[in-house]
Amino acid sequence: MVPAIVAQVVVPRLASWCAVYTSDTAAGPLRLVYLWHADEAKIDGLREQLDGMDVDGADTRVTSAFHVNDSHVLAVPLTARGRSLGMMCLGRPDRFPDEVIQFAEDIGRRAALAMDNARLYAQQAAANRALQRSLLPPNEPEVPGLDYGVIYEPAGEANEVGGDFYDLFKAGDESWRFAIGDVCGTGPEAAAVTGLARHTLRLLAREGYGVAAVLGRLNQAILEEGERARFLTLLHGEITPVETGLELRLVSAGHPEALRLKPSGKVEAVTTPQSLLGVFHEVMFEADTIRLDHGDVLLAVTDGVTERRSGGRLLDDDGGLAKLLAECAGLSARAVAERIRRGAAEFASEPSADDLAIVVLRAR
Numbered sequence: 001m002v003p004a005i006v007a008q009v010v011v012p013r014l015a016s017w018c019a020v021y022t023s024d025t026a027a028g029p030l031r032l033v034y035l036w037h038a039d040e041a042k043i044d045g046l047r048e049q050l051d052g053m054d055v056d057g058a059d060t061r062v063t064s065a066f067h068v069n070d071s072h073v074l075a076v077p078l079t080a081r082g083r084s085l086g087m088m089c090l091g092r093p094d095r096f097p098d099e100v101i102q103f104a105e106d107i108g109r110r111a112a113l114a115m116d117n118a119r120l121y122a123q124q125a126a127a128n129r130a131l132q133r134s135l136l137p138p139n140e141p142e143v144p145g146l147d148y149g150v151i152y153e154p155a156g157e158a159n160e161v162g163g164d165f166y167d168l169f170k171a172g173d174e175s176w177r178f179a180i181g182d183v184c185g186t187g188p189e190a191a192a193v194t195g196l197a198r199h200t201l202r203l204l205a206r207e208g209y210g211v212a213a214v215l216g217r218l219n220q221a222i223l224e225e226g227e228r229a230r231f232l233t234l235l236h237g238e239i240t241p242v243e244t245g246l247e248l249r250l251v252s253a254g255h256p257e258a259l260r261l262k263p264s265g266k267v268e269a270v271t272t273p274q275s276l277l278g279v280f281h282e283v284m285f286e287a288d289t290i291r292l293d294h295g296d297v298l299l300a301v302t303d304g305v306t307e308r309r310s311g312g313r314l315l316d317d318d319g320g321l322a323k324l325l326a327e328c329a330g331l332s333a334r335a336v337a338e339r340i341r342r343g344a345a346e347f348a349s350e351p352s353a354d355d356l357a358i359v360v361l362r363a364r
Contacts, residue, residue, distance in 0.1 A: 003020035074101060074104060078115065081113075088107075132191075153357075193225070229278050246292040259299045296363050305321065
C-alpha cells in the first residue's frame with residue numbers, strides 16, 4: 001500500500017510518472033511493485049520500457065539521474081534504519097529543479113520509514129500467529145458419546161500470544177482429557193507459561209496421572225520458573241464414556257465455575273473452587289466427579305466471558321452466564337458455544353480487550 005500511496009502523491013505534483021521498486025530481502029533483486037502515470041493510457045507502454053531497464057545496477061544509496069526514452073528520470077533511494085528497501089523512480093519531460101529533488105528525497109525517506117514499519121509489524125504479527133497456533137491443539141479427537149464445541153478469540157489486532165488456551169486430547173485407551181486456562185498477562189512471558197501448561201498436561205495425563213495429581217505437578221513446575229512465573233487459572237478434566245452418558249472428573253484451580261445445563265433448562269455449578277496455580281507451594285487438589293446424562297451440557301469459559309464489562313456491570317453479575325446458558329437447552333455443543341460468544345459480544349458495545357475461550361461438552 002505504501003508504494004501505491006507514494007506514487008499517487010508525487011504524480012502529477014512532482015513528476016509525470018512514478019515507479020517504485022522494492023526487494024523481498026536485503027540482498028534480493030529489485031522488482032517493480034507499483035507504477036503510476038498521469039495519463040493512465042500510457043502505463044502499459046511505460047511498463048514495457050521499464051522492464052528493459054537494469055535497476056539492479058543502480059546505486060540505491062544516493063539519488064541519481066538518467067534518461068528513459070524521452071523522460072528525465074530521478075532515482076531516489078528508499079532507505080530506513082540504515083537498510084536499503086528499494087528505489088523510487090520519477091519521470092518527467094524536463095529536468096528536475098533542485099527544490100523538486102529535495103521534495104522527492106524527503107518523500108523517499110518518509111516512504112521508506114513507513115514501509116519498514118509495515119514490514120516489521122507484519123513480521124511480528126506473523127510470528128505471533130505462528131506461536132499462537134503452536135499453543136493450541138493440533139487436532140481435536142473423536143470422543144465416543146461426546147459432542148463438543150470450542151471457540152477461541154485472542155484479543156488485539158495482531159492476535160498477541162499468551163493469555164487464554166484450551167486443549168482436548170486422548171489420554172488413554174478409554175479416557176480423554178480437556179483443559180481450559182487463563183495465564184495472567186499477555187505476550188511472550190504469558191506464552192511461555194501457556195506452552196508449559198499445555199505440554200505438561202498432555203505429558204502427565206499420558207503417563208497415567210489423575211487430574212488432581214497433574215495440577216499439583218503443574219503448580220510446582222510453574223513456581224520453578226522463578227521470576228518468569230505467571231499465575232494461571234485452569235479447569236482440567238478427564239472424560240470417560242459410560243452407558244448413561246459421560247463421567248467427568250474435574251479440578252477447578254481458581255477458574256470461573258463450570259456450569260451444567262440439563263435438557264429441562266436447569267443450570268447448576270458443578271466444580272469446587274480451589275487454589276489457582278503458580279502462587280502457593282503447599283497446595284493439594286481434589287477432583288469433583290460429575291455425570292453428564294444424555295443431553296446434558298457442560299460449559300467452561302475464561303474470564304473474557306464472565307468479566308465482559310458494560311459500564312459498571314459484568315456479564316456474570318447476578319448469575320448472568322447461567323441465565324445465558326439456560327436459553328441454550330436443546331442446542332448442539334457448537335450452537336451453545338456460539339450463543340455464549342454472541343451473548344458476550346453483544347453485552348457491551350466496545351470490542352473486548354481480553355482473550356476469550358469457550359469449551360462446551362455435551363453428552364450425545
